[in-house]
Amino acid sequence: MTASSPLSALLPTLDAFARAKPGQRLDLPALAGSADALAIARLAGGGRMLVVITANPLDAQRLSDEIAWLAPGLRTHLLPDWETLPYDSFSPHQDLISERLSTLYAISRGEADIALVPASTALYRLAPPAFLAGYTFFLKQGAKLDVDGLRMQMTVAGYAHVTQVMSPGEYSVRGGLVDLFPMGAALPYRIDLFDEEIESIKTFDPDTQRTVFPVKEVRLLPAREFPMDEKGRTRFRGRFRETFEGDPSRCMVYKDVSNGIAPAGIEYYLPLFFDETATLFDYLPESAPIFLHRDVPGAIEAFWKDARSRHHLLGGDKTRPILPPEQLFLSDEAFFIALKERTRLALPAGGTNGLAEALPDISVERKASDPLHRFKAFCGSFPGRVLVLAESAGRQQTIAEYFAEYALKPSANADFDAFLTGDARLALGTGPLAAGFVLPEAGLAVITESELYAATARTRTRRDSRKAATMEGWLRDLSELKPNDPVVHSSHGIGRYIGLVHMDLGEGDTEFLHLEYANEDKLYVPVSQLHVITRYAGADPEAVHLHTLGSGQWEKAKKKAAQQVRDTAAELLALYATRAARKGHAFDFKQHDLEAFSDGFGFEETPDQMAAIEAVVADMKSGRPMDRLVCGDVGFGKTEVALRAAFIAVADGKQVVVLCPTTLLAEQHYQTFADRFADWPIKVAELSRFKSAKEQAEAIKLLGEGKVDILIGTHRLLQKDVTFKRLGLVIIDEEHRFGVRQKEALKALRSEVDILTLTATPIPRTLGLALEGLREFSVIATAPQKRLAIKTFVQRHSKGIIREAVIREFKRGGQVYFLHNEVETIENTKEALEELLPEARIVVGHGQLPERELERVMRDFTTQKANLLLCTTIIETGINIPTANTIIIHRADRFGLAQLHQLRGRVGRSHHQAYAYLLTDAHAKPSAQAQKRLEAITMMEELGSGFYLAMQDLEIRGAGEVLGDNQSGEIQQVGVSLYTEMLKRAVRDLQQGKEPDLSQPLDVVSEINLHAPALLPSDYCSDVQERLTLYKRLANCEADEELRDIQEELIDRFGEMPAQTRTLLETHRLRMMVKPYGVQKLDASESQITVQFGKDAAIDPVKVIMLIQKDRTTRMSGPDKLIRKIATPELKERVVAVKALLDAVRA
Secondary structure, eight states: OOTTSGGGGSOTTHHHHHTOOTTOEEEOOOBOTTHHHHHHHHHSBTTBOEEEEESSHHHHHHHHHHHHHHOTTSOEEEOOOOOSOTTOSSOOOHHHHHHHHHHHHHHHTTOOSEEEEEHHHHTBOBOOHHHHHHTOEEEETTSBOOHHHHHHHHHHTTOEEOSSOOSTTEEEEETTEEEEEOBTOSSOEEEEEETTEEEEEEEEOTTTOOEEEEESEEEEBOSSSSOOSHHHHHHHHHHHHHHSOSOGGGOHHHHHHHTTOOOTTGGGGGGGGOSSOBOHHHHSOTTOOEEEESOHHHHHHHHHHHHHHHHHHHTTOSSSOOOOHHHHBOOHHHHHHHHHTSOEEEEOSOOOSSSBBOOOOOOOOTTSSSTTHHHHHHHHHOOSEEEEEESSHHHHHHHHHHHHHTTOOOEEOOSHHHHHHSOOSEEEEEOOOSSOEEETTTTEEEEEHHHHTTTSOOOOOOOOOOOOOOSHHHHHOOTTOOTTOEEEETTTEEEEEEEEEEEEOSSSEEEEEEEEOGGGOEEEEEGGGGGGEEEOOSSOGGGOOOOOTTSSHHHHHHHHHHHHHHHHHHHHHHHHHHHHHSOOOOOOOOHHHHHHHHTTSOSOOOHHHHHHHHHHHHHHHSSSOOEEEEEEOTTSSHHHHHHHHHHHHHHTTOEEEEEOSSHHHHHHHHHHHHHHTTTSSOOEEEESTTSOHHHHHHHHHHHHHTOOSEEEESGGGGSTTOOOSSEEEEEEESGGGSOHHHHHHHHHHHTTSEEEEEEOOHHHHHHHHHTTTTSEEEEEOOOSOSSSOOEEEEEEOOHHHHHHHHHHHHHTTOEEEEEOOOTTTHHHHHHHHHHHOTTOOEEEEOTTSOHHHHHHHHHHHHTTSOSEEEEOGGGGTTOOOTTEEEEEETTGGGSOHHHHHHHHTTSOOSSSOOEEEEEEOSSSOOOHHHHHHHHHHHHTTSOSHHHHHHHHHHTOOOSSTTSOTTOHHHHHHHOHHHHHHHHHHHHHHHHTTOOOOTTSOSOOOOEEEOSSOOSOOTTTSOOHHHHHHHHHHHHTOOSHHHHHHHHHHHHHHHOSOOHHHHHHHHHHHHHHHHGGGTEEEEEEOSSEEEEEEOTTOSBOHHHHHHHHHHOTTEEEOSTTEEEEEOOOOSHHHHHHHHHHHHHHHBO
16 A cells, blocks of 8 residues: 555554465454455555455455545455356356456456455456457447447357347447447447548436436457357367267257357356366466455355255266366465465454454444444543444435434545545545444444444445436337237227338338228328327237227217216316415424434335435425325335325324225234334224224224224225325325225315325326326336346246256355245245255245244344244235345245236346246146246246336226226227326317317317328338337427437438438427427428318418418318429428418417
8 A cells, every 4th residue: 555545544553464475374463344355455556556366255345435535546356156056058148247357357467456356256257368369359430440340259259140239249330430348348339430530439327318428549459258159169179079979969069069059058168168278376466465365164165065065066068078177277276375375364254352352332322312322332431533324315315314414413525535635533434344443453433333233133235326217118118019919000900010111102212100900901100190009908918809990980980988077087187276275284303303204214215216205205395285095016016105204294283094995905004004113102903804893982982082083994984984184195006996985975074185196006196297287296116127137937836946046146146035925834945945954944924924033034034043034924014135036936836917027026136137936836836827927937037118118008906987887988099098087188189178078078189291201211220129119209399309309310320311310300390390280281392382271270361362462372172272393492491481380360
């Protein structure tokens, strides 16, 4: 470490260790908490690399995060594990290989100060350093680039050619644009070519495909850890035939490699690609000292035991022969011999009193009058300075306010160096340290949240900045549209989408959407007019009744729906007006109390959930009556939102009513509420069949006297005899299950009390959108991060599979969910698992356990005391444990699709590859429907809007009951999306005081023809699905800015726009321009412009007559057509001419 940096003053004892000679082995004194990271940072630097070998792979990741914060100046590289078991039949995730190659490259070049390697990873034999050096090349701005040469080079280096670059090791060439995602890079690059010269290199975001910032050069590492070029494959085949007897052509691995495919699991045949393999030590500089972290020999022994048993287990398969473990891994002997020449520093496992000591118990005690008394006592008795670390800036703010409430004023602190050079007695900052420690020599103590809040299970999550989802997009977006899906055309009704077709109608090649109606009638819609098309949702897509073209069925259906919509809209407006006019109650409460209450929620909030909670709190503080609809899939944490709202209302002395559709749900809510409010002076009561008549009467009496704070119940709550003294908040759960009369009873309350509605059904969701401005609307839709899809396997139940799946997860320090959905037999399953997996620490969780017991089980699992949770579907409801990444579902054929999706979403919540095993009955075939469901779930590895829509179509749970008894028929007739469009329009008309026009329930859709092809040519954007999405996004544009954004995006992603694409954008610009004039048809050719107006168009007849008299080129044709002869060969001129003509006659 450089002498000037403040770190060097800490742990001076370590200087002696830093001067150790090669061949020496020194044992460091014990270090508590995260002091090991500090010691490593202290020993590193000074011009030589320190190699840290950790016994536990999770420690390597932790040290990497901590050292980066303690000593940001050090270049720390982590060599991650493949995260597969020895001889596994699938390959490691691309991101991992990418990080490995980047680390090996940095180490071999000596560009690292600290290399962190888990012990099991250090044993793997690697490709020789020469391979990495030989296959790495650079691209610089301004240099010449031969695209075909680059293609060859990329293929040799093992990169895959794709249409859209998403993950490391992919590239794509589109005309003068080359996209590539080099291994070891954080973002992919877009290279813009001018002829053969590289004009610019920019990084871009793989999610949006938009460029981010320019760079000067790109380093391209090989895409794999072995060569897949001609030479490498020939060597592989020769060595394969030497190593294994028998006919090599029967081996899939051999056949695949011969054909140039890298089969899954090829990494365990690595030595066959090289004459000589290397070890980690071949990459390291001679002088690099080795730091052994905790019990490395133990970890190596465990790894070898595992490798041998796997070799023994899988060795008999002739179609997939495997290499002996000695060829793939270093033996422990060889490993320690390699260490002998080097300086070795060992940190023993355990031990408390050394250079850094553990902290005493300083945890917050919520119930005490001064919750921080232990912490204050420690600060008082400790002679030195104290630094408290929060895990994020938001938490830092909260802790600062909390401390201030109890008269502690910590000074804010930026980073570790600032604290060391400062002189504050008590400082508060943010940092990723996992555990605190005391340095008695230096007189410093570092405290983290895990010591302060020892009782709360907080998982250290990587706060994901994933976007909160928008609902509107799902329906109007056609990105997931597949051939044969039903769509709605606003003037022709429901048809099926067949595909995109190109046709030339005499004015150049144009692209059309091909739709099919009843009697196999065909309809072609130009892609520039996709605003008339919406996706159909509202019933099962297979059973949809297609309309007959030109039969008037559709007009009838639209008219009926329109009348329905008008009534609904009027009713809503009346309600809205009374609510807006009345004052609501502005709730007032102590932020600290809410914090304390929130801590009872033992899990992390997702970003959407946080947003919903904040919105509800803001609504309640404002003086207007709240009416908020919270939508979220089953188990996305809606109840927590309700609990916090209830807490705020009660804290301000109001009563809360929770309305549930079923007795069971009421009971369940009663338990949840009673549990969470147990520590507060709040009375919770329940009205339902489970209570006797006497108890019910008693509850109603207390309620009238104002002695009950929270009342939970079924429809019984709506009867006449239930009166409230000071009602402040109504919470309706599963709103879609209530009928109309009950809703009326509630609406009577609605106008002055705050209302929070929770539902999981997608239908009110779209309705909520339509009534924009009528109800505030929150969506909780954060599904797990989308970078790593969950690998899903459907297999017959067998012990071997279960054992392999569980051991794979344990090996990387993870945890497993085992789902067995029968409480009666769950104990037998536990015994069977204990026999099968002696190394597992199993806990059992199901809904019939007492609450506290269940909480204990969950806490054990969250804090990793247990590593296998055997449970029922109880885990469906929002548990987020980043270290649990394998789920095994027993008898998966008995679950519904939504449930399987929900359960599978429990894993894959961190940067590790997650696995889901769906096991069916070992002796019987699943039913046809179950088979379909299982196929669907494996198809949906990439979760996206497709799932929500599938769910909507699968289980439109009573498409109607949202606002009236009989409306479902109408929704089914016209489709949800169009129904909401009509509703929006009716509400808008009524708000402006106009009577909605029933014959014209939708906005006028102008048909625009510029007599020039308007499309995205397929050589400009080659992916059909992508084109469809872009067409639809253009059609959904309502304002010029949106159009401009898409234009920028197109140029950014695909290069300069061709003429056809410019025409497409101009068509949409005109569509938006003529909308206020009520134009039905606009036809602008090179020689004349024809405008046909609708029946109540916004034009002034006097101006029209004047214009015709003055201007010879303009004439009327029939009662509603204006024609102007004008020569406009250029597109831009045509657009200007149209604008001029319309301006001349506007009313």
